[in-house]
Amino acid sequence: MTSTTKDATEQEMFGHPKGLFYLFFAELWERFSFYGMRALLTLYMVQEIFKALVERDAATAVVYASYGSLVYASTVIGGRISDKILGMRSSIFLGGVLMAIGHFVLAIENNVAFFLALAFIVVGNGFFKPNISTFVGSLYPEGDTRKDSGFTIFYMGINIGGFVAPLLCGWLATQYGWHYGFGLAGIGMMTGLIFFWSGIKKNVFGDRGMPPSKEIYEKKIIGIPQKILVPTIAVLTVPLIAYILSAYKAIAGGESFLGDQTYVSLIFKLIGVAIVIYMAMIMLKSTPDERKKLFMAILITFFMTLFWGFHELSGSVITLFAARNVNLTFLNASQTNALNSMFIIILAIPISLLWAYLSKRNLNPRTPYKFGLGLVLAGLSFYILALSGGSADENGMVPMIYLLAMYFIISVGELFMSPVGLSKITDLSPKRIVAFMMGVWFLSSAYAFQIVGFISKQLAIESTDANIGGLDTLAVYIDGFSLIAKYSLGAGIIVLIFGPLMKKLMGNIH
Template identity: 50%
Template sequence: MSYKEHTLTDQVSEQNAPIGADPSGPEMFGHPQGLFYLFFAELWERFSFYGMRALLVLYMVNNLFESFTNRDEIAFGIYAAYGALVYATPVIGGMIADKFLGYRKSIMLGAVLMALGHFALAVEHPVFFYGSLALLIVGNGFFKPNISTLVGTLYKQGDKRRDAGFTIFYMGINIGAMLAPLVCGWLGVNYGWHYGFGAAGVGMLLGLIMFWQGSRSGVFGDRGLPPNPTAIKEKVAGITKEWWVNILSILSLPFLGLMLFNGTLTLPVFGETNFDGSLIDYVMYYALLPIIAIILIMNLIKVDKIERERLIVVILLTFFITVFWSFFEQAGSSLTLFAERNVNLTFMNAAQTNSINPFFIVLFALPFSAMWLFFSRMKMNPFTPVKFALGIAQLGLGFLVFAWSANFADADGRVSIWFLILGYMLITTGELFISPVGLSKVTELSPKKIVAFIMGIWFLSSSFAHHIAGIIAKLTSVSGGEGEAASGMDSLLVYTGVFEQIAYVAFGFAVLALLLTPLMRKWSHGIH
């Protein structure tokens, strides 16, 4: 993990911390004690998220839309809409935390909404299906950006443990992500889909309890409290601002549910042209993106030269992470169906293959953390843009392995599971070059007053990536007439053909990141 060697300004948001205070507080294993409460809270939240995600496309294709001739496209459309929205709401959640609720109240609100959403998904009814996804979208918006930002507040300016701490936190994410498909996938396939969804709800409840216990024990100190405790108690139309946040969150659910329901609805975008888009296209590209762009431009104007150039670096890194996730997020859609239809699954089912990536994260996270520390001491640590380029290139190699597997298929169009494992391993090492580094750099490079908002934009990149991933996944749709899938060899050629194209495009973006490295290094102003 990269480290800053010459920090010019404090880039970490430390809400309500006394001037000169050490944010670390009590320590455990050389890190702030609060890190480990956040580690387990995030572990169980990710258990719930990835447990549900492992089942979602398979549930829609094999159950909810089983009789539809275009079931793959419908499932990919809803999955992409859900993924786009679940990573779009953190922008709003980050802004609300910065200005009103603070990190802690936002995290608690998000955890409660997500717990309700997971348990609602266990009820077999279309209203509950779309309503539960809407609850998860809103809850994630409050939870996701603020728990990551709260991790950043635990480390004081210039603390070289920061990147290692984020890697440990990232390992917690992936322990939950690894266990979830194994448990929820086993329950869903063997006992019924909604048992798997219910298990995800239990995981979210455990995450809620863990975070509440950490707040109650005082390990976070004064971090994450409302920036202005009296302001959130002010009343508007007889209701406090804090409660208005809760009310508006609930009122947004029907609108989000409608967007998910119309995930594959096409509407004319450019008059009489043939380019169509769904309802979510309009919201993302004609409402959300312009608003975010305006706010970013306003902040670029307000800040000084050093902060402005660092913020531009964050924007460039966000662009490259969007590219990475656009390809990576085939894992929950086309790669899951590829595993079900074209891989000899000898010791796990298709849903459980979603545990391969987090397994390698857990296996490699601490060695990678130690490796960055070693390179830092040796003054050989690559700059962040170089790590991004190497990460994207490794993802490209992973998809090239998936494509290459077609040369070793059996007569039924199935390939060895070891191709799937090797490809996932390469994608995972690429992820470790990018994602935890990116989380750390966002908190470090962003202007102090808007760090949670910028963290929200970082997660917004995943929103657009999920939308793009859905477009890519639809290229692999192989449903035949009367809902039957195409033959094994036909589907294999479709999947591997798309995977090969992904590989070559990824290599191109890796080269672009390398070319931009000198400029991004200059504009980082001493932050490695």
């Protein structure tokens, strides 16, 4: 171990490596920027970018889904580039700068600038997001029992950012204009980078996060060192991604040779086919025990994708529902995006204590039952929204308590599923393909946004009226929420029924 590593290890704060708290604040502010922008995005597109379109809800749904899919898919590519060439430090800086540029470009009132901004955030997130989480893990030696609590502290930063950002950015957007809200998100990203930079200057990370090989980092391709070539290519991909995001017939005008789908949906269909073929080949070469566990890992990924597909409607359909059909108190529609993070912060410790209490009595549910219950809870949350129609007034406005109850229940469902899913993928996957399965797991969030796009298009309202709402829109949303509830409840019940079989597939893994 080098002396720099030892020095960094010895620098502790509250019993953890000091570097954890610099990464905590860097991620808190990065998530502030991300969720602050996301809280405004759907409403901004409906009310400004596509306000002249009759199909503005549908166009918004397509862009939101494509953006979300690419944001999560980019992490797979960015993670690989970091592992092979840049290292975590350079990747985090590159990603942070690109995301900050994206947020600031959003403050420009121009449709071309809008799509370029989204593209900058897509590319930047690919470099930033996978590497900062990995950086946290690198702070702890192998087998360090503090690692789990360190990640708990780190993830609390994510949710603090996710809670505060919609409140502040949503308030600024309402009081002073959309672009002030987007601008604050950009300032948040820059603040995160400053924290990360100060940690490097104070040597709290030791020699961690450096490029895996200085020779590869400096290696010239077409006369350009890779440390310069990679950022250059990243910037050059921005216009291409911006075009892909905007290439939908309702946005670009006229008919598209893709029909009613987008470049992004076509790309993800092709990726999906390739993954299925590759998984089939792996299955054929696996031992019977590996095959069982791998099949269970695929099932976990599938059901998590379904859950996130319903959960991520919070930034699209549910935000529009809040704006058009909910009697909001103290919060505006964009600020309701803070409710999920608020409940996660409140509930995370009680639920983790619940699992510890049940474990001592050998009553802690196995993973399949937690997943089944999580999907049932997601279904119940949408069923509550569907019931809200019975309490609507003559203007089609429902009490806010239904929205609060929905977010509370789906947040409990998230805590049942999300914390255990990632660790179970690593446990169930054969060692030779763990990295590939982790990539598939991250892609599941990207595919979830394809579900979001499909549902959002089905619930799209055709109108150019900025103040649309009332009983007509309420009927569309209530019918949609009812159908989502049935699918989620049905999936949860199926998982619970087949829970004993899934336990056998998992073998000795809890």
